[in-house]
Amino acid sequence: MKRSFKYILGSALMLLVVSCSDLDKEPISNFSGQGFYKKPSDAQAGVTGIYNSMQSVFRLNFAYWGEGRADNVTTKHAGDPRALQSNDLTPIINSAKWDGFYTLISRANYAIKYTPQVFGEGESALKRELLGQAHGLRAVAYFYLTRIWGEVPLITEPYESVDQDVFVKRNGTDEVLAKVEEDLLFAVENCSASYSGAKNRVLFTKGAAYAFLTQLYMWQKRYDKAIAAAEKVIGDSQYTLVAMNDWNDIFVKGVSTESIFEIGYNEVQTNALRTLYALGSDSDYVPSTKFIASLEKGDLRQPRIYDVAEVQPRKIWKFFGQGFKDESPEPSSNNIVLTRLADIILLKAEAHANLNQSAEALELLNRIRKRAGLDVMDEATANNEYKSVIDAILHERSVELCFEGHRWFDLVRTGTAISTMQPINGLSNKGNLLWPLHESATLRNTNMKQNEFYK
The missing domain is CATH 1.25.40.390 (Serine Threonine Protein Phosphatase 5, Tetratricopeptide repeat)
Incomplete structure (x- = not known):
């Protein structure tokens, strides 16, 4: 499959040198948002870097996080597949790492802060689209983080000063999900309804924002809001079975x-x-x-x-x-x-x-x-x-x-995970529904407390 847009993602890291995993921050001298974001094409490259991070985050783990612990699959493999299927999660399994999400979030934070500056005060459709995409992608990252680990650090500013606290603590799930909703609503208002050609499904659109809002509201059991968001998708003629x-x-x-x-x-x-x-x-x-x-x-x-x-x-x-x-x-x-x-x-x-x-x-x-x-x-x-x-x-x-x-x-x-999986792998504790924090996160930051079940 040769989709021209996707090749842009492959070169993003050459254009955007942003490295910021959750608690292992690069020195400020290694990257300056002010130094990089000079013109609109820089803002475009910055947002492209967010998509590049998303490729890395989901390339394998979308299945480990969403299928590996459930009842539709079985495995003979060691490592994460066996650990997830047998409900033997530990702080050293690869799928317990959240670093990739925070690299994505870091890039989104830079784009959100500096994109307005390169466009100035005037109205710009491109500026709105880029900001909408950055907010939408950050929302997706935090939505997954919260569903996987529960409480997670909510970081919404880029790390640019030694005065900023790198030894962050975890925020409550309600606070994080409120930010997810806020970001997705911003994406609804600012993303384009569609893009040309193949880009229309790999760039974040209004439809994508409404779709993830539907997922979010169902997670929160806010059924009326879920129905309203879903209707925006179902009523959009560009989406058909x-x-x-x-x-x-x-x-x-x-x-x-x-x-x-x-x-x-x-x-x-x-x-x-x-x-x-x-x-x-x-x-x-x-x-x-x-x-x-x-x-x-x-x-x-x-x-x-x-x-x-x-x-x-x-x-x-x-x-x-x-x-x-x-x-x-x-x-x-x-x-x-x-x-x-x-x-x-x-x-x-x-x-x-x-x-x-x-x-x-x-x-x-x-x-x-x-x-x-x-x-x-x-x-x-x-x-x-x-x-x-x-x-x-x-x-x-x-x-x-x-x-x-x-x-x-x-x-x-x-609420059916325990009743479904207990006969298969003995799952019995609600605290066990979350993943453990990887040991790399807890060792780097003493404020980062392990999920209770895995202590």
């Missing part, structure tokens, strides 16, 4: 009409999708027996997800196409889709169901079911087969969004 025959193309080719925001990769800036899902018996994850048994008979997605001819499927086809047989260990150039229309439709359905609006919930649920070749579901059928309309929707999310990095977060936000 693809036909079932093109379902794999959402991930194989990328930038589909169903996609809302995806992280752009190419042959230079690659990710670990092959390692995660495609190397046959040597991939990190394969579909669990429980997941396979959960699919309804006649589901058209099943043969597009994995090889149904194998008793224990050795690879996941979803991201590479039906019949994929390439055993190459080379990194992948596929984009990683963080949110798409089906995700938002099902979240809106779930919000309606939580407000006892079953008719609205079922209409949305059945949009996804009908595309998958499944019978339309009514309330009686949902109650009979899945105990409730909410459970039917959560089951549909498990199948439709399988392996895309949503399942663990769905289990946690709906």
